[in-house]
Amino acid sequence: MTEPQMVMYEEEYRQIQAIVSRLVKEANARVVFVIDKNGQEIAKAGEVDQLDTTSLASLTAGNIAATGGIAKLLREKEFTTQFHEGERANIHIQLVGNRVILVVIFDNKTSLGLVRLRVKKASEELNAVFEELLRKVADPNRESPFAEITDEDIDNLFKD
Amino acid sequence: MSFINFSSREITCKIVYYGPGLCGKTTNLQYIYNKTDPQLRGKMISLATETERTLFFDFLPIAFGEIRGFKIRFQLYTVPGQIFYDASRKLILKGVDGIVFVADSQIARLEANEESMENLKSNLAEQGYSLEKVPYVIQYNKRDMPNIAPVEELRALLNPKGVPDFEAVASQGIGVFETLKSIAKLVLVEVRRQAG
Numbered sequence: 064m065t066e067p068q069m070v071m072y073e074e075e076y077r078q079i080q081a082i083v084s085r086l087v088k089e090a091n092a093r094v095v096f097v098i099d100k101n102g103q104e105i106a107k108a109g110e111v112d113q114l115d116t117t118s119l120a121s122l123t124a125g126n127i128a129a130t131g132g133i134a135k136l137l138r139e140k141e142f143t144t145q146f147h148e149g150e151r152a153n154i155h156i157q158l159v160g161n162r163v164i165l166v167v168i169f170d171n172k173t174s175l176g177l178v179r180l181r182v183k184k185a186s187e188e189l190n191a192v193f194e195e196l197l198r199k200v201a202d203p204n205r206e207s208p209f210a211e212i213t214d215e216d217i218d219n220l221f222k223d
Numbered sequence: 224m225s226f227i228n229f230s231s232r233e234i235t236c237k238i239v240y241y242g243p244g245l246c247g248k249t250t251n252l253q254y255i256y257n258k259t260d261p262q263l264r265g266k267m268i269s270l271a272t273e274t275e276r277t278l279f280f281d282f283l284p285i286a287f288g289e290i291r292g293f294k295i296r297f298q299l300y301t302v303p304g305q306i307f308y309d310a311s312r313k314l315i316l317k318g319v320d321g322i323v324f325v326a327d328s329q330i331a332r333l334e335a336n337e338e339s340m341e342n343l344k345s346n347l348a349e350q351g352y353s354l355e356k357v358p359y360v361i362q363y364n365k366r367d368m369p370n371i372a373p374v375e376e377l378r379a380l381l382n383p384k385g386v387p388d389f390e391a392v393a394s395q396g397i398g399v400f401e402t403l404k405s406i407a408k409l410v411l412v413e414v415r416r417q418a419g
């Protein structure tokens with residue numbers, strides 16, 4: 064594989080969750096979530112119960128992938144920010160460190176200017192956490208829950 | 224690229240259904256969706272044209288139980304099979320952990336199957352992947368149709384390596400879960416190999 068395995072540890076997860084929780088408050092947003100470029104959910108905060116975040120994550124990742132493809136055709140660098148304005152909900156999508164995607168959904172209780180400002184700060188913080196995470200993942204001595212599983216473990220999963 | 228999350232204790236892997244237009248990729252996912260306990264699956268998303276051809280992708284998240292306290296999840300994607308959607312196919316293949324190649328058994332589609340297989344290889348190569356490394360299985364679909372090629376012929380064309388292959392009638396669900404379980408297993412074995 065060309066890409067390194069994506070791994071999330073408890074410590075980094077807590078840091079990311081803290082950044083996301085703070086962002087939802089400081090930006091006065093409805094929902095904030097962080098996903099990886101393949102559409103896997105990493106953290107979320109705000110009114111997430113009313114939202115199908117799994118679907119949103121995969122569609123957002125698809126969207127970023129598609130605009131990334133367009134950028135390539137135009138010989139542009141990847142578009143790092145997208146904003147879609149709706150009647151009641153707006154969505155701000157930010158590519159962070161070309162690795163993860165920070166999504167903010169907000170309404171007219173706040174403003175695009177404030178959201179942008181807070182997203183910028185949160186992006187820098189997230190970037191630092193993911194840099195550290197990558198260093199950990201690259202460590203050859205890191206633990207893996209999967210190295211020890213047996214054929215039987217796998218077989219058992221598919222018995223019905 | 225599988226995602227191991229120690230925090231939520233989940234492992235998520237991406238499986239892509241590939242194959243020529245109208246071979247039955249979307250039908251596979253629809254059957255899986257309909258027959259899977261709602262607690263174990265999310266919503267199925269289909270980005271399709273007005274004539275129900277896949278435009279960008281179908282997406283279906285499913286859970287498969289636990290191994291050693293880790294929930295095992297798969298994200299199933301289909302690509303659009305129509306030739307001119309190649310740019311989208313490349314995007315969907317990013318980060319893939321396992322592939323189901325769905326072939327259309329009809330004699331009239333033999334060439335389309337071969338072209339799609341070649342297309343898969345070149346799209347994987349562009350991203351530095353190859354069928355030597357990415358686990359894959361093959362499904363010979365539409366076995367209920369009148370003018371179909373014998374399985375031996377399809378096998379000779381599409382499966383020189385002898386990976387697991389299955390006959391299917393996806394519209395009736397025949398062979399659908401056999402195919403899915405087979406690729407899921409290969410993917411988990413590969414995840415273990417990379418971890419070890």
Ligand SMILES: Nc1nc2c(ncn2[C@@H]2O[C@H](COP(=O)(O)OP(=O)(O)OP(=O)(O)O)[C@@H](O)[C@H]2O)c(=O)[nH]1
Pocket residue numbers: 242243244245246247248249250251275276277278301302303304305364365366367368391392393394395
């Ligand atoms: N007779 C028969 N029809 C099938 C079978 N599997 C799928 N079909 C039908 O074939 C048509 C195309 O199936 P889809 O699943 O949409 O095909 P697809 O591979 O997703 O096509 P694209 O999205 O264009 O790539 C539909 O009308 C299905 O009902 C099968 O095993 N037998």
Ligand SMILES: [Mg+2]
Pocket residue numbers: 248249250276277301302303304
């Ligand atoms: Mg389709």
